Amino acid sequence: MIPLSPAREQELVDALADAFTPEDLDHKVADPLQIPSAERSGARDVKVRARALVKWAAVNGVDTLTKAALSGNPSSSRLRQFAASIGLLASPTELLEAVRLAPKFVSVSDWTRGLGEAQRQVCGIRMNMPGGSDENQCSGFLVGDDQVMTVGSPSFPAPGLDVTFAFEGLTIGIHRKDPIVVDSDVVRVLRLAEPIARALEKPTAEVAVRTRGWISPAPGSRPTADDRILVVQYVDGSLRVSVGMYDATITGDDEVRYHTATYRGSLGAPCYDAAWRLVGIHIGGKAGFNWGRTVEALVRSLTAKGYRWDASNGVYQAQRVAPQTADSHVGEHDAIVRGIASSIEADDVWSDDVEDLDLDKRECWA
Numbered sequence: 608m609i610p611l612s613p614a615r616e617q618e619l620v621d622a623l624a625d626a627f628t629p630e631d632l633d634h635k636v637a638d639p640l641q642i643p644s645a646e647r648s649g650a651r652d653v654k655v656r657a658r659a660l661v662k663w664a665a666v667n668g669v670d671t672l673t674k675a676a677l678s679g680n681p682s683s684s685r686l687r688q689f690a691a692s693i694g695l696l697a698s699p700t701e702l703l704e705a706v707r708l709a710p711k712f713v714s715v716s717d718w719t720r721g722l723g724e725a726q727r728q729v730c731g732i733r734m735n736m737p738g739g740s741d742e743n744q745c746s747g748f749l750v751g752d753d754q755v756m757t758v759g760s761p762s763f764p765a766p767g768l769d770v771t772f773a774f775e776g777l778t779i780g781i782h783r784k785d786p787i788v789v790d791s792d793v794v795r796v797l798r799l800a801e802p803i804a805r806a807l808e809k810p811t812a813e814v815a816v817r818t819r820g821w822i823s824p825a826p827g828s829r830p831t832a833d834d835r836i837l838v839v840q841y842v843d844g845s846l847r848v849s850v851g852m853y854d855a856t857i858t859g860d861d862e863v864r865y866h867t868a869t870y871r872g873s874l875g876a877p878c879y880d881a882a883w884r885l886v887g888i889h890i891g892g893k894a895g896f897n898w899g900r901t902v903e904a905l906v907r908s909l910t911a912k913g914y915r916w917d918a919s920n921g922v923y924q925a926q927r928v929a930p931q932t933a934d935s936h937v938g939e940h941d942a943i944v945r946g947i948a949s950s951i952e953a954d955d956v957w958s959d960d961v962e963d964l965d966l967d968k969r970e971c972w973a
Contacts, residue, residue, distance in 0.1 A: 611661075614852065616658075616661050616665075619661050619672075621685070622686045623686075624653045624657045625686075626683035626685065627653065627657075627679065629656050635675075635679030635680070636660065639678070642660065642663055646659065647660070670693065673690050673693065677690055688701045692850040692868075693850075693851075695847075697845075697846075697848075703715065710831065711830075711834060712882065718882075718883070721879075722848070725879070726846055727775050728821060729748045729839045730748065730749075730773055731745075731841030731844070731872065732744065732755070732773075732875070733773070734763070734769070744871070744872040745758055745874045745875040746839075748822050748876070749819060749822060750921055751796075751921020751922050752802040753803065754797070755797045755798075756822075756888065757888075760790065763795075768781060768786065770786070770797070774803070777803065779799050779803065780800045782797075785798055788922055791908040791914070792900070794900065794908070804818060821918075821921060822877060822885050823917055824905075825918075829860070830880055830886055833852075834852075835853065836852070836853050836878055837850050837867070837878070838877075838889055839876055840869060840873035849869065851865050851868060852867075854896050860904065863886055863899050865896065874889060874890065875889065877889075
C-alpha cells in the first residue's frame with residue numbers, strides 16, 4: 608500500500624489541479640473510474656474536487672487514480688513526475704527531478720550511473736514453499752559474488768530448492784547444496800546457483816566492460832530531514848524505483864522510516880539515499896509510512912552471527928580467511944567491482960514513453 612503523507616497528498620492534489628479543469632477532472636478521471644457521486648465534490652474550485660478524489664484514492668488505490676489521470680492528460684509534467692516518484696513511470700528524467708533537491712543529491716552523471724547499477728543488482732525472488740501451493744514473491748539485492756540479501760523470518764520461512772532469482776537479463780536458481788549463507792535477525796542471505804556479480808557482462812564488446820557488482824555498506828551520514836529515500840523493488844516481472852521523503856521523527860539507529868511507495872513483492876528491497884548509498888532494507892508498512900531495518904543494524908546483526916560484509920568479499924565468516932574464487936581473473940574483476948563506474952548505454956535506463964504504464968493492468972500493493 609502507498610502511504611501518502613499530508614505533503615504528498617497535497618502534491619497529488621496540486622498535480623491534478625494543474626492538469627485538469629473541474630469539468631475535465633470529472634469527465635476524464637472520475638467518470639472512467641466510476642467514482643460514486645457521493646465521494647466527489649461539485650465545488651467550482653478544482654483543488655477541492657481533486658482533494659475529494661485523493662481521499663477516494665487513499666482507500667481504493669493511489670496508483671489507480673494516478674494512472675487514470677495520466678490517461679486523461681499524458682503530457683502533464685507534474686503528473687508524470689508524481690507518477691515516476693511512486694514507481695509508475697520508468698523514466699530516469701522524471702525520477703531525477705524527484706530527487707534533485709535532496710541534500711545528498713550528487714551530480715546528474717553519478718546519479719544516472721547509480722540508477723544503472725541498481726538496475727543490475729536488484730532482483731525479484733520467487734519461492735514455492737515446501738508442502739505448499741502458494742508462491743511467495745519478494746525482492747532482494749546482490750551482497751556478494753553469489754549472494755542475495757532479502758527478508759527472512761518471520762516474513763518468510765526458510766526456502767526450499769524451488770527458488771528463482773530474476774535479474775536484469777538473467778534468471779538463475781538457488782544453490783542446491785548450500786542455499787542459505789546466513790539467517791540474521793529479520794534478513795536472510797541466500798546463495799545463487801553460481802557466481803554472477805564479478806562476471807563480465809560484455810567481455811568481447813568494443814565498449815567499456817562492466818560487471819553487476821554488489822551492494823555493501825559505505826561510509827556516510829544517516830538520512831536527515833528533507834532527504835529522499837529511494838526503494839528499488841521488483842514488481843510484476845520488472846523493476847520499479849519509488850522516491851519519497853525520509854521520516855525524521857524516528858530516533859535510534861535500528862529503523863528507518865520513509866513515505867516512499869512500495870508494492871506487493873517489495874519486501875527485501877534495498878533503500879538508498881539520493882546519492883545511492885544503501886541506508887537499509889525494506890521490511891514493511893505501518894499506518895502512514897513504510898519502514899526498514901537500517902544498514903547499521905544489518906551489520907551489527909551479521910557481526911553477532913560471526914559474519915562480515917564488505918565490498919571485496921561480500922558476506923563471509925569473520926573467523927575464516929576471506930573466500931577466494933578459482934577464477935584466474937579474480938584480481939582484475941575485483942578492481943572492476945570496487946570501482947564499478949560503469950558505462951550506461953541507452954538500453955540501460957528505462958523509457959519514459961507513456962506506453963510503459965500498462966494502464967490496464969491491475970496492481971497489488973504491499
